[in-house]
Amino acid sequence: MRSYFSDIPKTALQASYWLFVIYLLLPLALMMAISFKDANFVAFPIDKWTLKWYAQVLQDRQFLEACLYSIFIALMTTLFATIVGVWIALLISTEGMIARSVIFALACLPAVVPGLINAISMRIFIRVLDIPTGTGAIILGHTVHAVPFVVIMVLTRLRSMPNNLVDAARDLGADSFVAFMRVTLPYLAPALAGGMVFCVLTSIDDFVRTFFLGGYQTTLPMLIFAKVQGGMSPEINAMATLVLIVTAAIGLYAEHLTRRSRTR
């Protein structure tokens, strides 16, 4: 282990870290606490505790439909972004491919372009092409944003892949397609899993693009936004808490999966 700032007392460094953790977790903790409050307004102190907000949320058709819609969009986004992302990563890592750095830069651009700019330009784009707003447009917008994460994760994994694995497969009788399916793809599996979870999470989380490209049906963030505009209530806290727990669980599980296959 290296040690930085070794002449500052260790306790000072540790204290600053814990300060950051409190800053990170306290708002989330407050949000969760209020979701158990037996009153109609969002404020402290909490006199009586209840689970009724959760019962209400889980029976709320609007909420459940928005959840399903968001998940559907996330899965479609993941499907398309994975295919496109893997394809681009393979192109970039192909030997003798011209303008590799240009392809890479272009593929990664959507990750750094501000969401708002991206959303407006997509809106104009679908207008020009006469594509209606709604599910298809949202998936298009989310896919563009998700592709860079797949590209970067797959590319990183490809770089660590020994060159002659594919040669060995070819040598043992595989044509290039079979070699890809039986050797390259399994090798990429951890990166794919990580990239796909990332796609799902960014898509479910996305508000700006959905706002500009969406139709009448609301996704989860849009529903929560609409409810907040109608006034804060512990019901929103309960929704947010549920979303937080589910997404955190998915994220941690994916991290656990990729870590395990990485150490193998």
Place this chain on the structure above:
Amino acid sequence: MQPVVHFRNVNKYYGSSLAVDNLDLAIEPGQFVTLLGPSGCGKSTTLRMLGGFEMPTSGEIFLDGQEISQLPPNKRNVNIVFQDYALFPHLNVRRNVAFGLELKGMASDAIHKRTMELLSLVKLTDFAERMPGQLSGGQRQRVALMRALAPNPNVLLLDEPLSALDAKLRQQMQIELKSIQKTTGKTFIFVTHDQEEALTMSDVVVVMNAGRIEQMGDPHTLYAKPRSRFVANFIGETNFIEGKLKAVDGGLAAIEWNGSVVHANLNGHGPAVGSTVAAALRPEAITVISEKPANTIAVSGQITQRIFKGDHTSLTVSLANGQSLVAQLDPVALSRVTGDDVWLTWRESDAVVLAD
């Protein structure tokens, strides 16, 4: 007998640089053949052209009489053991070995039987369910070997497969490889830059340099009768004797070497009398004596260096004619010490005239 592998006038260019220069090479079936040479001599390119990973710029390659030079790797009945084994990290040992058999569409119980047979050949049946990452270097080496042998190729190619192993393990694997080659009766084509490895295992050694074959022959011939300065230098230790060819008598050359006249075996070369020639003389062919011998040619000198090397002692002797020779003695030849005046002599046939 029809050669199992035949390169005919094969050239390989990378851009404008010539990697393999008009290669003509025929390999008999069932032999252990080693392509030996320094890095960049074209040995690996030759192997990769046979495996199908490089296409020759011109010329033809035949496998069992069939022209294969433009076929992709999966259409050739040869398999290769890669330098760093290239085991599939996501498959266990058994599935790695079975990979080629599965692609052949063999029935699964037949695959299992053959895989287990092969693994028992290298005593790895207990490791069948392990992942490659859980194996030692030597075990990976054996798995890679069995994976390549599994589809029953006509020819097995080995691309410096032992270079990643430590010295002890490498020696053990050399013996094992040789015995596997004997039991399977297959043609092995082995690429290495390690001359000792080549001499240990091979039936035939092909010494390559700058994309050309320098000499091809059994290890003993290469060692005892090198054709060129390159071969003499690359394989073992050698003294070079250079001088003007004074006379030729039968198979013997008389060379004027800085004033002394020494004899050497012409070895089939026909240099013109009066031209400058070089001969190679192995250190262990030299006899060191104290007195001038009566009836053979000998040169006199003084021992300037004496190095104990365990199984032998190496003496550097500065000769009266200004040259020096390295001689090898038994380790127990303790009586010779630095500063002694000695006479060196050798059998005329042990000095070999070189082509260049």
